Amino acid sequence: MAANLRIALAGLGTVGTGVIRLLADNGALIASRAGRGIDIVAVSARDRQRDRGIDLAPYAWEDDMTALAARDDVDVVVELVGGSDGPALALARSTLGAGKSLVTANKAMIAHHGLELARLAEDHAARLRYEAAVAGGIPIVKGLGEGAAANRIERIYGILNGTCNYILSEMEDTGRDFAEVLSEAQALGYAEADPTFDVEGVDAAHKLAILASLGFGTRLDFDGVEIDGISRIRAADIAQAGALGYVIRLIGLADCELAGGGGRHLFQRVAPYLVPVSHPLAGVDGPTNAVVAEGNFVGRLLFEGAGAGDGPTASAVVADLVDIARGSAAPAFSLPVEALEASAPVDPGHRRNRAYLRFMVADRPGVLAEITAALRDAGVSIESMIQLGHPDDEENPVLVAMVTHEGPESAVTKALDLLAGSASLAEEPLVMRLLG
Numbered sequence: 001m002a003a004n005l006r007i008a009l010a011g012l013g014t015v016g017t018g019v020i021r022l023l024a025d026n027g028a029l030i031a032s033r034a035g036r037g038i039d040i041v042a043v044s045a046r047d048r049q050r051d052r053g054i055d056l057a058p059y060a061w062e063d064d065m066t067a068l069a070a071r072d073d074v075d076v077v078v079e080l081v082g083g084s085d086g087p088a089l090a091l092a093r094s095t096l097g098a099g100k101s102l103v104t105a106n107k108a109m110i111a112h113h114g115l116e117l118a119r120l121a122e123d124h125a126a127r128l129r130y131e132a133a134v135a136g137g138i139p140i141v142k143g144l145g146e147g148a149a150a151n152r153i154e155r156i157y158g159i160l161n162g163t164c165n166y167i168l169s170e171m172e173d174t175g176r177d178f179a180e181v182l183s184e185a186q187a188l189g190y191a192e193a194d195p196t197f198d199v200e201g202v203d204a205a206h207k208l209a210i211l212a213s214l215g216f217g218t219r220l221d222f223d224g225v226e227i228d229g230i231s232r233i234r235a236a237d238i239a240q241a242g243a244l245g246y247v248i249r250l251i252g253l254a255d256c257e258l259a260g261g262g263g264r265h266l267f268q269r270v271a272p273y274l275v276p277v278s279h280p281l282a283g284v285d286g287p288t289n290a291v292v293a294e295g296n297f298v299g300r301l302l303f304e305g306a307g308a309g310d311g312p313t314a315s316a317v318v319a320d321l322v323d324i325a326r327g328s329a330a331p332a333f334s335l336p337v338e339a340l341e342a343s344a345p346v347d348p349g350h351r352r353n354r355a356y357l358r359f360m361v362a363d364r365p366g367v368l369a370e371i372t373a374a375l376r377d378a379g380v381s382i383e384s385m386i387q388l389g390h391p392d393d394e395e396n397p398v399l400v401a402m403v404t405h406e407g408p409e410s411a412v413t414k415a416l417d418l419l420a421g422s423a424s425l426a427e428e429p430l431v432m433r434l435l436g
């Protein structure tokens with residue numbers, strides 16, 4: 001057997017402690033599969049004294065996590081701290097720059113700096129692995145990069161944020177309030193340190209940008225992701241969607257179009273969608289994630305599993321360590337960085353779909369006519385409509401919800417532009433597309 005792989009852990013929170021427990025419980029099994037054991041040599045976190053329910057005595061402690069990269073007795077640094085920049089990025093740079101391999105669960109850092117880090121890894125014959133960064137425990141990075149490597153991937157979409165999925169499915173099942181369910185998701189360890197990253201769609205966008213690069217062989221383009229979150233969704237929207245035969249899910253969706261001059265146009269969107277109850281993604285509840293990838297030979301692949309939490313995320317981190325212990329030299333994004341194609345963001349206006357539109361309006365004559373006139377003038381055709389009034393209270397706004405016939409997205413945008421600033425609207429309209 002080869003010498004054991006010697007690792008250092010930076011970050012001892014939900015995921016870091018999960019990795020220590022997993023290696024302790026499954027160490028022998030992992031050693032037999034990897035062909036050598038995996039030993040934790042050193043650790044670093046913010047607070048050495050904190051009771052984590054884990055004995056840290058066997059490991060060397062570093063107050064400054066970047067010191068982990070300089071240790072002669074460490075082959076691989078595992079970054080489980082978080083944050084796109086700051087100490088996590090400094091550690092990643094110094095680790096790869098020192099020719100050591102890096103395993104990370106940090107999607108924010110990979111989405112923003114993945115190409116720079118992948119290039120650094122290539123230049124120093126080191127490995128960069130980040131399976132845990134996308135859809136937690138689901139082996140989607142390996143699934144796309146290895147299992148589906150023979151295909152041209154045409155479309156990728158799915159549920160990429162466990163916190164949002166937990167919130168939406170709990171609201172759906174219990175009728176409870178958004179804020180109450182969010183604090184529960186935080187207590188369960190699903191949410192990011194700043195949960196606005198989850199509920200405003202940014203975390204899912206980090207993951208989508210990574211998947212798009214991996215799947216399409218294009219350069220990471222996080223700035224090109226159109227992002228909308230779930231914080232404006234009300235219990236009434238969930239009820240209306242239910243009455244129409246849909247559930248609401250935060251979906252990340254990416255595809256690649258050939259542009260006129262032969263280049264590629266990348267479409268990347270994270271937004272709440274109405275998903276038909278018969279669709280496989282509609283049954284995905286709680287912190288579960290699910291990713292659909294469509295390949296030109298394999299057809300439709302569905303990957304489903306726990307997208308967050310200590311055990312599943314640790315499972316993905318350790319899978320990357322096994323990969324490195326076995327000597328895999330695959331590039332971080334399936335292709336060498338220089339081979340990744342540049343792309344430009346697509347204008348989604350010509351895309352056709354049906355949309356759910358929700359308006360909070362003043363309960364007075366002429367308001368509905370104003371909305372329907374704007375829709376008519378923009379060429380949006382209404383398929384169904386409902387107004388939820390409260391007869392004893394004419395002061396507060398009422399909810400008007402409608403579903404449009406299929407049409408170009410630009411038409412809905414135009415209608416909303418026509419209504420912008422209208423005194424009849426108590427808040428900005430909510431638009432959610434129907435997943436086709």
Ligand SMILES: NC(=O)C1=CN([C@@H]2O[C@H](COP(=O)(O)OP(=O)(O)OC[C@H]3O[C@@H](n4cnc5c(N)ncnc54)[C@H](O)[C@@H]3O)[C@@H](O)[C@H]2O)C=CC1
Pocket residue numbers: 010011012013014015016044045046047065079080081082083087105106107108132133136189190191192193307308309310313
């Ligand atoms: N919790 C989850 O379900 C998942 C988390 N991730 C990612 O894994 C990473 C870690 O997440 P969690 O374990 O949930 O976070 P956490 O907040 O539970 O733990 C973070 C750890 O990093 C340490 N830390 C933070 N800032 C530091 C600093 N400036 N210097 C030294 N130590 C510092 C903290 O002391 C703590 O030990 C993040 O990148 C997160 O996005 C990825 C997939 C799932």
Ligand SMILES: N[C@@H](CC=O)C(=O)O
Pocket residue numbers: 133135136160161162163164190191192198203307308309
């Ligand atoms: N906050 C993230 C954690 C995993 O990536 C989520 O809720 O999905």
Ligand code: NA
Pocket residue numbers: 131132133134135136137138139140141316
């Ligand atoms: Na994963």
